[in-house]
Amino acid sequence: xxxxxxxxxxxxxxxxxxxxxxxxxxxxxxxxxxxxFWFMAAAWFLLFIATLLKGI
Numbered sequence: 420x421x422x423x424x425x426x427x428x429x430x431x432x433x434x435x436x437x438x439x440x441x442x443x444x445x446x447x448x449x450x451x452x453x454x455x456f457w458f459m460a461a462a463w464f465l466l467f468i469a470t471l472l473k474g475i
Contacts, residue, residue, distance in 0.1 A: 425469030433469075436462035 425433070440458035443451040451458055469475040 420471075421473070422470050423473045425466060426475060429465060429469040429475055433462045433465045436465070
């Protein structure tokens with residue numbers, strides 16, 4: 420199995436999800452604060468899938 424680097428857009432999207440998730444632990448963000456774990460999980464999953472699949 421060959422791994423590939425994720426595209427810049429996917430990397431930035433994952434980074435944005437992670438930053439929002441972390442920020443919601445310190446500042447109340449309406450929907451995100453209650454679901455911060457899932458936002459972080461989505462960020463990691465997005466990077467994981469983008470690394471496994473070529474072209475994403």
